[in-house]
Amino acid sequence: MELSLTVNGQPAVVDVPPGTTLLEVLRDELGLTGTKEVCDEGECGACTVIVDGRPLDACIYAAHAADRAEVLTVEGLAAGDELTDLQRAFVEAGSVQCGFCTPGFLVMATHLLETAAELSEEQVRRGLAGNLCRCTGYAQIVDAVLAVGRGA
Ligand code: FES
Ligand code: FES
Structure with a gap:
């Protein structure tokens, strides 16, 4: 399943099997390990990202639902090395x-x-x-x- 998304302003294309979560795309496919996997059940918020302006738990969000979406992760908060x-x-x-x-x-x-x-x-x-x-x-x-x- 090929997905195109924009992550922290950068276009990304990934090819992942059905059932893949957005968290797996971010961490395993794109190397964005700032988003943490803790409970993996949508209970703790450690994996919170913004998808098209809406905060959600990436560990229970199907990757295919993020096709063509704009995703913001913790890596995208700061501009370069300057902290927010x-x-x-x-x-x-x-x-x-x-x-x-x-x-x-x-x-x-x-x-x-x-x-x-x-x-x-x-x-x-x-x-x-x-x-x-x-x-x-x-x-x-x-x-x-x-x-x-x-x-x-
Ligand atoms: S890892 Fe706990 S809500 Fe996603
Ligand atoms: S869980 Fe350790 S700082 Fe919040």
Whole structure:
């Protein structure tokens, strides 16, 4: 099954068997290993990517559904080596510990910041409810997102 998609602004063509997930395309075919595979069941959000403007769990998203789609992964957030404001805020707030959840949080929180005019703490927590972190207790992650939302 040949698929054409745009990933982080770059055209990509892959040939994968039916049943392949978008996560497998990203990691195994395109070498974009920033998107993490943790639960593989759509429960933890570690594999969050944006497809045609919509956040979703790549581990349970059929690759064929992404044919001709625009996909944004964690690798596409920053321009070159320059961290985004949110990535810098994560570092400064101590939001990264083991780091396995971090790509998914960054993608989801970037989407939240881009799609909401203003974000309260409750909106941030609700928006990130599908992303699980075993290490931080969430406070540092929420603080980082709020800091960027406030323009701090
Ligand atoms: S790895 Fe996809 S939701 Fe957990
Ligand atoms: S930093 Fe370890 S799971 Fe979130």
